[in-house]
Amino acid sequence: MPVQYYIFLSIALFCIGVMGVLMRRNAIIIFMCIELMLNAVNLLLVAFSKMWADAGKVDAGSAQLFVFFIMVVAAAEVAVGLAIITMVYRNTKSVDINILNRLKN
Amino acid sequence: MINLVWLVPFLPLLGFLVNGLGRRFLSKSIVGFVGSSTVLAAFVVSLLIFFQVKTPGFTAQVVSLFDFISVGSLHIPFAFQVDQLSALFLLIITGVGTLIHIYSTSYMHEESNESFARYFAYLNLFVFSMLILVLGANYVMMFIGWEGVGLCSYLLIGFWFKNTSYNNAAKKAFIMNRIGDLGFLIGIFFMIMQFGTVTFPEVFAKAAPLGMNSPVLAAIAIFLFVGATGKSAQIPLYTWLPDAMAGPTPVSALIHAATMVTAGIYMIARSNVIYTLAPCVQTIVAIIGVATALFAATIALKQNDIKKVLAYSTVSQLGYMFLALGVGAYGAAVFHVMTHAFFKALLFLGSGSVIHAMGGEQDIRKMGGLKKYMPATHITFLIGCLAIAGIPGFSGFFSKDEILASAFGVNISYYAFGLLGALMTAFYMFRLYYITFCGQFRGTHEQEHHLHESPAAITIPLIILAVLSVLGGYVGMPEVFGTKNLLAEYLEPIFAPSAPFAVAHHLSHSTEWLLMGLSSALVIVMIFVARSRFVNYQDTGAESTGLGKVLENKWYVDEIYDAVIVKPLYELSRFFRDTIEKSGIDRLVNGVGRGVKWGSQQFRLLQSGNVGFYIFAMVIGMIVLFVIGFLL
Numbered sequence: 001m002p003v004q005y006y007i008f009l010s011i012a013l014f015c016i017g018v019m020g021v022l023m024r025r026n027a028i029i030i031f032m033c034i035e036l037m038l039n040a041v042n043l044l045l046v047a048f049s050k051m052w053a054d055a056g057k058v059d060a061g062s063a064q065l066f067v068f069f070i071m072v073v074a075a076a077e078v079a080v081g082l083a084i085i086t087m088v089y090r091n092t093k094s095v096d097i098n099i100l101n102r103l104k105n
Numbered sequence: 106m107i108n109l110v111w112l113v114p115f116l117p118l119l120g121f122l123v124n125g126l127g128r129r130f131l132s133k134s135i136v137g138f139v140g141s142s143t144v145l146a147a148f149v150v151s152l153l154i155f156f157q158v159k160t161p162g163f164t165a166q167v168v169s170l171f172d173f174i175s176v177g178s179l180h181i182p183f184a185f186q187v188d189q190l191s192a193l194f195l196l197i198i199t200g201v202g203t204l205i206h207i208y209s210t211s212y213m214h215e216e217s218n219e220s221f222a223r224y225f226a227y228l229n230l231f232v233f234s235m236l237i238l239v240l241g242a243n244y245v246m247m248f249i250g251w252e253g254v255g256l257c258s259y260l261l262i263g264f265w266f267k268n269t270s271y272n273n274a275a276k277k278a279f280i281m282n283r284i285g286d287l288g289f290l291i292g293i294f295f296m297i298m299q300f301g302t303v304t305f306p307e308v309f310a311k312a313a314p315l316g317m318n319s320p321v322l323a324a325i326a327i328f329l330f331v332g333a334t335g336k337s338a339q340i341p342l343y344t345w346l347p348d349a350m351a352g353p354t355p356v357s358a359l360i361h362a363a364t365m366v367t368a369g370i371y372m373i374a375r376s377n378v379i380y381t382l383a384p385c386v387q388t389i390v391a392i393i394g395v396a397t398a399l400f401a402a403t404i405a406l407k408q409n410d411i412k413k414v415l416a417y418s419t420v421s422q423l424g425y426m427f428l429a430l431g432v433g434a435y436g437a438a439v440f441h442v443m444t445h446a447f448f449k450a451l452l453f454l455g456s457g458s459v460i461h462a463m464g465g466e467q468d469i470r471k472m473g474g475l476k477k478y479m480p481a482t483h484i485t486f487l488i489g490c491l492a493i494a495g496i497p498g499f500s501g502f503f504s505k506d507e508i509l510a511s512a513f514g515v516n517i518s519y520y521a522f523g524l525l526g527a528l529m530t531a532f533y534m535f536r537l538y539y540i541t542f543c544g545q546f547r548g549t550h551e552q553e554h555h556l557h558e559s560p561a562a563i564t565i566p567l568i569i570l571a572v573l574s575v576l577g578g579y580v581g582m583p584e585v586f587g588t589k590n591l592l593a594e595y596l597e598p599i600f601a602p603s604a605p606f607a608v609a610h611h612l613s614h615s616t617e618w619l620l621m622g623l624s625s626a627l628v629i630v631m632i633f634v635a636r637s638r639f640v641n642y643q644d645t646g647a648e649s650t651g652l653g654k655v656l657e658n659k660w661y662v663d664e665i666y667d668a669v670i671v672k673p674l675y676e677l678s679r680f681f682r683d684t685i686e687k688s689g690i691d692r693l694v695n696g697v698g699r700g701v702k703w704g705s706q707q708f709r710l711l712q713s714g715n716v717g718f719y720i721f722a723m724v725i726g727m728i729v730l731f732v733i734g735f736l737l
Contacts, residue, residue, distance in 0.1 A: 098716075
């Protein structure tokens with residue numbers, strides 16, 4: 001398959017993620033949208049890695065190592081982020097980010 | 106001995122440090138001893154140096170201490186030059202300096218411990234600076250000393266700093282000197298630009314090939330002369346000197362009569378090659394000199410403050426020295442510096458003794474008849490008057506006569522005005538003498554009761570200076586007396602480099618006798634005129650009118666300077682303060698502050714706490730960055 005398809009898919013996923021972050025008010029959905037953006041990037045990395053490997057410029061899989069790094073970081077981020085959201089919910093009985101416009105008090 | 110020349114300025118510096126640092130805990134006797142003995146020791150060293158320099162065939166020696174400035178091809182060593190001229194000045198400065206230090210131990214005795222020490226510290230610092238000035242082997246060293254003496258002069262004029270008018274006098278002296286110093290500095294820069302050196306022999310060696318009337322030399326000479334008019338109180342920068350009498354009287358004697366004010370004469374005598382090669386500047390020097398001599402003498406005729414008379418007389422005598430320099434008689438100028446140092450220091454110290462006895466009174470109209478109360482002061486003061494008036498046999502006669510004879514050889518009008526000035530000198534000095542010492546006492550009863558001869562520390566320096574005022578002239582007897590002019594012979598090596606360019610004016614012996622006889626006779630007549638008018642002076646309290654009033658007010662020169670220079674300057678600074686500063690600079694600075702404040706108030710609104718908006722802003726920012734990245 002040509003690499004363009006992967007790029008278009010990845011752009012579509014990324015834009016969905018961005019719009020979700022910008023438009024939704026639910027913290028969990030925003031969180032999921034961030035994941036979506038990260039994975040759009042992952043997809044792009046894998047696609048380009050395959051492309052260059054097919055062309056014989058680099059070893060297959062060497063660039064795909066980044067994807068694992070990103071997954072690890074994303075997992076760690078999810079752990080912290082969900083913990084924060086849980087605490088927010090406990091305090092405000094809501095996960096609406098517009099309620100969180102004051103960091104004081 | 107020559108190698109020890111650094112001791113001469115070092116000793117007074119030591120005295121300055123000891124007295125200056127220990128002023129809080131040293132007793133008066135220790136301070137006085139340290140102050141006087143360091144200068145005395147410097148005098149002894151100077152004397153030893155002088156005897157070595159005096160031997161025939163001595164050539165100038167330079168004692169280099171360290172490299173002072175070394176930039177590119179310009180090297181200015183911190184070096185002392187010992188030659189006939191500097192050795193003579195060393196003797197004058199340390200000799201008269203010692204006497205004045207001793208005198209001061211008594212004169213300043215009523216001061217508190219601390220200010221007594223402060224006084225001696227300043228005085229020692231002055232002697233140090235003056236010695237640097239005359240010993241320096243290049244113009245930069247001379248300038249260091251030049252500034253040093255200016256500073257000490259300022260500090261000592263304003264010694265009683267609680268009096269505002271004294272402070273103003275000090276500031277006036279400092280600022281006027283600064284105007285002159287700028288000229289000197291420009292002269293030095295010119296010299297560095299043209300010759301690439303400031304060392305005396307090198308400058309003169311490079312100046313000589315430029316030949317007569319070279320514009321470069323004329324420029325250097327004129328700028329150096331501007332410096333000299335400031336320091337040596339010549340027209341137009343002379344007005345600070347009479348005001349400088351605010352300082353203690355021994356200071357007036359040492360700084361404002363005997364030594365510092367002659368720095369300009371020393372500088373020009375030192376640069377005689379440059380001046381001889383620039384005859385047009387020499388003419389200016391002579392004209393300024395003779396004009397000052399005459400102008401100051403007219404003012405002195407009507408002054409009633411004993412120190413003011415002497416101050417204007419100093420300005421006038423300095424004018425004679427410049428006249429001598431202007432007509433190329435450098436030796437005569439240096440000779441007059443020497444005799445003037447003796448008799449003017451004597452007159453100032455004598456007036457100090459009188460002021461002391463009168464309990465601080467300086468107005469001669471309130472004195473009178475002091476001769477029976479203060480015999481030693483009276484006799485020595487009379488000798489000083491005779492010397493300055495130029496009575497044959499006294500030192501002033503020989504030096505003034507030599508100047509007038511040289512002036513006669515160049516231009517008879519210089520002689521005529523010079524003689525007129527000399528007659529006025531005789532008149533005002535004897536007016537001062539008769540009003541102060543003869544007639545009836547006119548002060549209060551209390552003052553009369555208090556009148557007394559001064560203690561030995563005051564009278565002994567007076568007597569020594571009186572002896573010098575009489576004998577000092579015999580070292581420079583003109584050749585018509587059938588003796589050799591010892592001083593001219595001694596100084597000959599200094600002025601030898603300029604001799605080939607100088608135009609010689611030889612007067613026949615009969616002319617010289619005639620001039621001498623004429624001036625002596627007229628001076629004696631003037632003294633008798635003064636005697637007939639002032640021997641029984643009564644203070645009528647009448648206001649003088651017409652010319653007398655103008656003279657009493659010093660030709661209104663201070664008022665003219667005030668109106669032409671000081672007032673417009675004040676107005677200008679007021680304009681800058683009220684207009685440029687307030688509505689220009691202040692508004693700009695405040696505007697920036699206000700703008701920042703307003704801007705931050707607007708930006709504060711962005712900080713809404715709305716997370717969605719933050720993210721939105723972030724994404725927009727990223728997109729903008731991407732767009733910029735793509736476009737560039």
